[in-house]
Amino acid sequence: MAHAHTTDVLIAGAGPVGLSAAAGLRRRGVACRLIDRLPARLPYAKAVGVQPRTLELWDRMGLARTVLEAAVPMRGQLIHVNGRQVARMDLELPPEVPYGFAALPQYETERILEEYVAGLGTAVERGTELLGFTQDADGVTARLRTASGATEEVRAGHLIGCDGAHSAVRKGLGLGFEGGAFAEEYMLADVETDWDLPYGYGLRSSHTADDGSTDDLLVCIPLPGTGRYRMSMLVPPGLSTRPENPAPGTAEVAHGLEGGRTPQLSDIQAVVDRLAPGPATLSTMRWSSVFRISHRIVDRYGEGRVFVAGDAAHIHPPTGAQGMNTGIQDACNLAWKLALVVRGEAGPALLTTYDAERRPVGEEVVGRTVRHATQGMENDADDPQTLMLREAQLLVGYRDGPLAGAPYGPSDAPQPGDRAPDCGGLTVPVAAYPLRLLDVLREHPGHVLVLYTEGSTGAGAADAAGMHTVTVLGRDAPADSPGYRDAAGEFARLYRPDGPTGFVIRPDGQLGARFPLSATSRAVPDYLDALFAATDQCPSDRN
Numbered sequence: 001m002a003h004a005h006t007t008d009v010l011i012a013g014a015g016p017v018g019l020s021a022a023a024g025l026r027r028r029g030v031a032c033r034l035i036d037r038l039p040a041r042l043p044y045a046k047a048v049g050v051q052p053r054t055l056e057l058w059d060r061m062g063l064a065r066t067v068l069e070a071a072v073p074m075r076g077q078l079i080h081v082n083g084r085q086v087a088r089m090d091l092e093l094p095p096e097v098p099y100g101f102a103a104l105p106q107y108e109t110e111r112i113l114e115e116y117v118a119g120l121g122t123a124v125e126r127g128t129e130l131l132g133f134t135q136d137a138d139g140v141t142a143r144l145r146t147a148s149g150a151t152e153e154v155r156a157g158h159l160i161g162c163d164g165a166h167s168a169v170r171k172g173l174g175l176g177f178e179g180g181a182f183a184e185e186y187m188l189a190d191v192e193t194d195w196d197l198p199y200g201y202g203l204r205s206s207h208t209a210d211d212g213s214t215d216d217l218l219v220c221i222p223l224p225g226t227g228r229y230r231m232s233m234l235v236p237p238g239l240s241t242r243p244e245n246p247a248p249g250t251a252e253v254a255h256g257l258e259g260g261r262t263p264q265l266s267d268i269q270a271v272v273d274r275l276a277p278g279p280a281t282l283s284t285m286r287w288s289s290v291f292r293i294s295h296r297i298v299d300r301y302g303e304g305r306v307f308v309a310g311d312a313a314h315i316h317p318p319t320g321a322q323g324m325n326t327g328i329q330d331a332c333n334l335a336w337k338l339a340l341v342v343r344g345e346a347g348p349a350l351l352t353t354y355d356a357e358r359r360p361v362g363e364e365v366v367g368r369t370v371r372h373a374t375q376g377m378e379n380d381a382d383d384p385q386t387l388m389l390r391e392a393q394l395l396v397g398y399r400d401g402p403l404a405g406a407p408y409g410p411s412d413a414p415q416p417g418d419r420a421p422d423c424g425g426l427t428v429p430v431a432a433y434p435l436r437l438l439d440v441l442r443e444h445p446g447h448v449l450v451l452y453t454e455g456s457t458g459a460g461a462a463d464a465a466g467m468h469t470v471t472v473l474g475r476d477a478p479a480d481s482p483g484y485r486d487a488a489g490e491f492a493r494l495y496r497p498d499g500p501t502g503f504v505i506r507p508d509g510q511l512g513a514r515f516p517l518s519a520t521s522r523a524v525p526d527y528l529d530a531l532f533a534a535t536d537q538c539p540s541d542r543n
Contacts (some may be wrong), residue, residue: 049321
């Protein structure tokens with residue numbers, strides 16, 4: 001006999017990914033428990049890059065301003081080889097993109113997200129470890145060890161593993177995690193320096209041996225604070241934590257911070273003396289460690305009622321700050337779908353689209369970061385603008401996914417599955433200032449139906465959808481027409497509507513559907529059919 005659920009969703013791991021999953025569920029009214037085996041947040045600036053796409057998602061949650069107050073801009077990177085500057089990469093995006101690249105220590109990202117989730121009624125249960133789990137047709141039974149040492153059994157509707165590279169959830173599901181490891185080990189340190197690099201720029205300085213290999217490396221990312229950087233570099237032999245002759249088949253996934261000797265400030269200073277563009281003195285080292293890098297991805301992102309996200313699903317080099325951001329977007333993709341299923345508004349089949357949409361993204365990110373780590377980002381085959389958009393994660397899309405509706409309008413316009421662009425210049429008579437589309441969408445956790453029209457309301461489409469509806473008026477619409485006027489023409493330029501046109505914007509900021517505003521259009525019903533197919537849960541599951 002199945003036990004009653006004590007929570008809708010159990011989330012293992014309270015890093016940025018687990019916190020994002022909890023935020024996405026709680027803001028949609030889904031109960032969850034969020035556990036983490038560590039007794040407190042780690043004070044390490046591990047993942048520091050925040051991509052523009054992540055900031056867009058946080059804007060919709062009402063979090064962007066809090067993040068911007070704590071972060072510093074990432075404006076570019078200086079690339080030096082053998083003591084000479086060979087490239088200057090400026091992180092420039094089209095003017096309609098609302099946010100640039102930012103740097104924020106991971107513990108600050110976790111603090112902001114944890115406070116947000118707490119405001120929604122869920123506190124992180126620190127010192128609580130997932131010991132094991134089983135699942136059946138009705139739910140998941142998990143065994144926990146709490147901070148007091150007691151063992152607890154939890155019955156949940158679903159389980160999400162956001163528990164990192166050494167994920168207990170991934171191992172419990174028996175998921176494949178194929179890939180490899182880089183032979184090199186790295187030192188990581190959070191320090192201050194007195195050099196005069198331009199504000200907001202990182203540094204990648206390397207030395208190339210006669211055979212063309214890189215035998216010395218220094219990568220520096222600016223952090224909040226005067227002259228503060230997170231620095232990474234190759235480990236000298238005396239600090240290596242890697243066994244010389246590991247036994248075959250006994251090695252764990254070699255990824256992340258390692259134990260053993262802790263690098264001293266003098267170890268970091270020695271590398272800076274060799275590779276910095278000019279004289280520099282380091283001080284105020286907050287922490288340091290040795291770490292390893294692997295590249296792996298699971299063979300599937302979940303099974304039944306159990307899912308993995310973030311480092312539990314994919315690990316790769318930190319080049320381009322893709323890992324944490326990809327994991328956060330995993331969590332956002334899964335959370336809105338899981339909320340619909342838990343509330344009984346969609347069937348379990350919707351959850352299969354999580355793997356279908358996100359695993360191809362994970363595969364692309366793993367492959368690209370490995371190429372950039374071994375060949376250098378400056379040698380990417382993409383043109384500079386495409387490279388920047390891809391690094392900003394603005395090109396992530398699901399056109400080939402199971403939820404993408406039929407294309408409509410110009411082939412080079414945003415189509416179902418693509419990111420829904422932001423735009424400025426929307427006006428209403430009462431406001432003395434123009435709004436952005438993100439301002440209009442902010443804090444709407446569900447789907448939003450945007451109707452572009454020259455005056456007709458498109459009420460039939462709105463009534464059929466049952467979604468929050470926004471009307472955008474063309475510049476030639478009658479003055480008394482209700483809606484947001486596209487006064488600057490930016491919406492029309494970016495979305496390229498073909499006459500009166502409707503757009504469904506998903507909770508994760510992707511386009512779900514694009515269609516003509518006509519009585520015969522089936523685009524919205526077809527999209528909803530794809531979402532709500534197989535709604536066969538019993539009433540007791542619709543909590």
